[in-house]
Amino acid sequence: MTRPRFPVPMPTRDGVSPSCVSLPHGPWPTIADFLVERFPAISREAWLSRIEANDVCDEHGVPITATRRYESPLRVYYYRALDAETPIPFEELVLHQDDDLVVVDKPPFVPVTPTGKYVQQSLLVRLKRKLGLDDLVPLHRIDRNTSGLVLFSVRPETRGLYQAMFPERRIDKHYEAVVPWHEGVSSVPAVYRSRLVDDDHFMRMREAPGEPNSETRIVLREARDGHALLELSPVTGRKHQLRVHCQALGLPIVNDPFYPTLQPAGNDDFDRPLQLLARSLSFVDPLNGALRTFESPRRLALPSAPAAAAA
Template identity: 75%
Template sequence: MTGHRLPLPTRDGVGPSCVGLPAGPWPTIAEFLVERFPAITRDAWMARIAAGEVIDEHRVPVTAERRYQAPLRVYYYRTLDAEVPIPFEEQVLFRDEQLLVVDKPPFLPVTPGGKYLQQSLLVRLKRKLQLDDLVPLHRIDRSTSGLVLFSVRPETRGAYQAMFPERRIAKHYEAVVPWRAGVSSVPDTYRSRLVDDAHFMRMKEVPGEPNSETRIVVQQTLGDRALLLLAPITGRKHQLRVHCMALGMPIENDPIYPTLLPENTDDFDKPLQLLAKSVAFKDPITGEPRSFASPRSLSLAPR
């Protein structure tokens, strides 16, 4: 929020979560929170309330007896009892007053969600760099490694965010895929219509006007594997992964395509072979050309 401070400060890299109180029959705010978030025990909520860690939008503490009042926004800290540590470190590649450019390891989500909180790139960076206003300008999948750009200052955030929907930023990825001897060609450009699949984790192709476009270059082949250079022109969810699968070349070690693997089956020795390798753009504030590249690279060397 530009020019607005949240009722609770960032704590250990985690900003406060917010829930709006709808119209309803709850006698107290505490009773609503217990019912609304069943994964958090009543005792845990009461402990947070007693510690002054549940605050309304006016910075008034929520007490155990405080009557229910809608509409009202309530802020609290999200916590997880235990997180599986991601055994890879991010690397800050560039930092100035406006931008932070980071190389993300595989398996680490960009933002908190589900079973990931401290083990997310945003919270790690906020905690280490003491940048409470840090916000990612775009996302890459948890499984994908490579470049992520962050906005440091709320005042200039909108100018950088606009580059993505307006396609004023060039992004290139590397991917390792299976290769069949005798393949005559891969299309220079692949387009299709992507929509949500029945499972929330997946996307699928359907007939109709294309809404996704990827440019493809085969950089190298070696035996039964190939290294592709992929340039997404659009930014649909899982676009590169679905396009490669549709061409009969699912990206190596993909836990979602073509087969969705069960949850909690991460194999840290087999990361997805998809790398957000480089970005280039004209800086919307200074007008200067900017380009960044990940120090990582994918290889067709024998496994």
């Protein structure tokens, strides 16, 4: 059953759509009382300040007042209060834009969608501000640390046709990665499969015994001076799949802050980006049957061997 798409009664502000919460049945005297209890990280004073500024309204666009009685069911919309964000000093590049699709080359360190401390610096919000497209939605995601291609849907009317390509595996995705290369290693498996499950730490994945649920095709492109350039083609789309598969082969991707060792959060080193690039995407367009191929202008390079010391 298709979920109905309700009109949002508040406009996008600085590229960020309003958040929404549905009011369940409950004993709260006022809507403000519910909001304070539902979001304990936000003080009552902060909620009252937002309400006074008309930054909270119901699904009909009627502003919520501090004394409005609780009503259920009802959807309430509100703007998040945004803390100052540290700018990420890399810019995205729009490679293609038409009535239905936007194709973007994402820099490293930028999350695709707002998450945690990243809102204005997320790729989605950046693009909404830059392109003026409030209905823009990512069709898939790549990790914050990964650079390369991301597809966005422009129109809700055609979004489902493009979204279906991913679970139905009708889109070819190719990545590149730089990994350490050990003396005596001469090849990589053409295909690597394993079972991936959540790790004890919520940010990571790990391999486990059992029926494989992930598959990656691997091609060795170049190897020299202690590093190699791999082409990685994920057949499945599990979280961190490429990073875990490389780690399992003893070839952890260069500058990976998660594998083999999880680095402390908030320690981004902009001079050491993860050497993983979503290089190309190709698919048959579900609207017109045309073959469409997009390629990132970025390139990964093997590190140069250190110069020999002078005698």
